[in-house]
Amino acid sequence: MSSSSHGSAVSAGSVLSVDGVSRWFANVVAVNDVSMSIGPGITGLLGPNGAGKSTVINMLAGFLPPSTGTVTLDGAAIWKNPDVYRTIGLVPEREAAYDFLTGWQFVLANAELHGLGDAGAAARRALATVEMEYAEERKIGEYSKGMRQRVKMASALVHEPAVLLLDEPFNGMDPRQRLHLMDLLRRMGAAGRTVLFSSHILEEVEQLAQQIEVMVAGRHAASGDFREIRRLMTDRPHQYLIRSADNRALASALIADGSTAGVQMDGDAEALRVQAVEFRRFTELLPRVANEAGIRLYEVSPSDESLESVFSYLVTS
Amino acid sequence: MNATVVGLTGRALFGGRRVLLLLTMSLVLVALASVLRLTVGVDHEVTADFLGSVAIGALVPLFGLIVGTGVISPEIDDGSIVYLLSKPLPRPTIVLSKLVVAVSATVVFATVPTFVAGVVMSGGTGQIALGYAAAALVASVAYSAIFLLLAVVTKHAVVYGLAYALIWEGLIGGYVPGARTLSVQQWALSVTESVARPGTVSSDVALGTALVLLVVATVAATWYAGRRLRVLTLATED
Incomplete structure (x- = not known):
């Protein structure tokens, strides 16, 4: 380890590897035997809250050791290896970020901590990238959530x-800030950087990520581009267990439609055990039919084990 | 040592209301000393009692606790330490930089007021003021290092720190002579004993032992804090 350093230029093709990784906290398994490889371009880590996304990000960021398995950056272990931060920029979820500093002071401090030759120039460039120069003299404590997010982003890009x-x-960004950040990340991805972001909102991930890794209940549920994920979530036949005020009437109303x-x-x-052909149509059909027939639904749950995870994801997001 | 870490830590520590609290306590010490001087007059025994129990016995450990934990605890609690840790900085460098700030603060707010109080009460006689100031200095360094380590290791650093200062040094040290050997306070008083005129102050620990223990405690605490910071895990809410 050495304290002197220079900013690493974009060395194209950095690869993060998660290999056979599990992580548990006391008796709770947060991440269960996950393997994934994240290369250049934009990868979205998708899953409901509590799926283990943050745990994976924390392990990739070097702030949590895996209980088993390995987490590496270009082959080098990330845990207990501060040198990886020459290559990694981290935008944490938590908001706390030295509220008593101005945006400029904060980003400059981050550049200095990296030991950059010209920290001032690096800080200026990073603030320009996130378009925060207009507020750089204001204290971070006075920033809105979206502004904080951008200044955190600048600190990670110095x-x-x-x-x-x-x-x-x-999280917490308004639509305009969201578009702005998406645009920024797209440029990062196009420049050959390896960008990994987590989200629990399918639409966000779909719009942005070329590669999607789905996590549900600590497991790596699916992997692929958004078309594959969509198909997985929507096109396969699904089985549901439905309880209602009048099962017989509901059955006849449902069978009349082609999606059942x-x-x-x-x-x-x-x-009722219902076999649905297409997820999306069925989810629209069921409440409509029940409503028209005046039948109250008590319970709708997937009875298909393998898809329960995906379903629970879709209904919670 | 890293100037940026020192700067950030210093601003965080002195920027808030904490600094007013420290300043008030320092002024109270000097004020009390002045009152004693005016009411009792110059009595070196009173000076030794007062500085030994109030300055070295209470003020210095308390400042060490507030400042030693204060240079890192808030950042660990709110997670902003991630901005220091996600840098290619050796972890011992971060700890050392924070220790420098903590020691500087305790010197300003505990050592200097102790010296001033000593001078107010006894002038330069028998180097009493100097002796206690030296004790405050070494104790400040040791307490800062120990409580900084505590803050890295546990979220309840203040509770354990108070328990050590009050129960171990204050209570057990008062009744069990053996406990005094492992007491920063006694090590510091040993320094006073050697600086001040013979007979003014007594400590249970020999100077050589005290110095060795002071150095060992400070270095070991700082070294271990660096090790622990290296493996600091950030709590996940996910």
């Missing part, structure tokens, strides 16, 4: 890192 990690970067492939009365459970 050393022009090849890898950018962002934990829920769109089969309806079975389950006498023991006093429920």
